[in-house]
Amino acid sequence: MPMTAERLRDAIEHHKAGNLAAAEAIYRDVLAADPRNADALHMLGVLASQRGDQQQALSLLGRAIRINPAAPFYHNNLGNVLFQAGRFADARLCYEEALRLDPDYAEAHGNLANTCRRLGLFEDELAHRLEVVRLRPERSGSYAELGDALRAQGMIGEALACFDHALALAPEDAETHLRRAFALLLVGDLTAGWREYEWRWKTGRYPVRTFAAPLWDGSALDGRTVLIHAEPDLNQTLQFARYLPLAAQRGGRVIFECRPQLAPLFRGRPEIAEVVEAGDPLPAFDVQAPLGSLPLIFGTTPDRVPAAVPYLNVPTRKAKRGGETGMVGLAWTGDRAVLEPLLDVPGIRFVTLEKTENLAETAEAMAELDLVISGDDTLTHLAGALAMPVWNLTPYAPDWPWMLGRDNSPWYPTMRLFRQTRPGDWSEVISKVREVLMS
Secondary structure, three states, X not given: OHHHHHHHHHHHHHHHOOOHHHHHHXXXXXXXXXXXXXXXXXXXXXXXXXXXXXXXXXXXXXXXXXXXXXXXXHHHXXXXXXHHXXXXXXXXXXXXXXXXXXXXXXXXXXXXXXXXXXXXXXXXXXXXXHHXXXXXXXXXHHHHHHHHHHHHOOOHHHHHHHHHHHHHXXXXXXXXXXXXXXXXXXXXXXXXXXXXXXXXXXXXXXXXOOOOOOEOOOOOOOOOEXXXXXXXXHHHHHHHHHHHHHHHOOOOEEEEEEOOOOHHHHOOOOOOOEEEEOOOOOOXXXXXXXXXXXXXXXXXXXXXXXXXXXXXXXXXXXXXXXXXXXXXXXXXXXOXXXXXXXXXXXXXXXXXXXXOOOHHHHHHHHHOOOEEEEOOHHHHHHHHHOOOOEEEEEOOOOOHHHOOOOOOOOOOOOEEEEEOOOOOOOHHHHHHHHHHHHO
């Protein structure tokens, strides 16, 4: 038995170092000698999950638990496999069992918090985030994750205090700076929010590009060419494209690089000299700027949002025939049963809008409508940028562009916001939308 324990320690060291083949060989040797060795079964299950074989991982972890049901980390790792498979209710049960066996298991509290968020159980998420802070107060991430949970509950001041505490522990933590940016933007502190948003480049989630040309600071171009390059986020590309006319007003030639699916929306715009699809060769330019940095470069505040719409190519709107039923587009990413109370409103024909790879086709479909009702952020931004009347159905913890406590948007003058008053509850929102449609 001492020899087995020593061999398992060696295997785990290989495993931690990324030498998965060496680790697996030892785990299997241990099992050949002792087929009921729960630790070897458990670690083989973890390894299978890392390789993407979730079915084998579930089988191995299940066998380990049947042999030794009292090991909390077995249940935690089984929960991780189920979480990755999208089986959040089952994962929750595993994490709860791990915590029944070890109430101070910080990792299980954190995993259960993540699962509760996926299940819309925001109060439970908050309770487990608080436990992580109690158990791991030295860890900056404990406070950053608690800040996210507080933000989801609408407690933005408390969330910002948590982000500040996290940064006091780890001042260079880019993810925490980015979380803080979104909270600041949500409450309308745009000046501080844009500065924090520049930390996105250090998170590893935004591709950093290097150019010989210097970063444009927003000064007069005096005939020079500026490359504005979009970032991967579709929503922010649609929202921040409003800055392209401002760039052209600085007296230069604007080249805009964006994803191919967006290019048709920008070609032919008078303020853009050339549209380049991402991946294609770039023409010569003198200065460059990321599209997402233009709000900072232009010093955008809530009372200085460039809100002239439309700023995308708008397909020709078809003339409506007299007496024709009103046309309303529904864009929704969740359970469509939520929308059923709207579907019998008299005098309205509802059509479904879907986010596809060809957003220009979606824009053409929108142009035939009288109204867009949307719970899909991408199509909400698209409708607003096209100057379509759009009713934005926002969750209790909204994305930052929709801010708090208002029923309109400084970004889109044709938008009306209908907000959840309770996390996860759409019934009141849909009832209000129906009431306004009927009026």
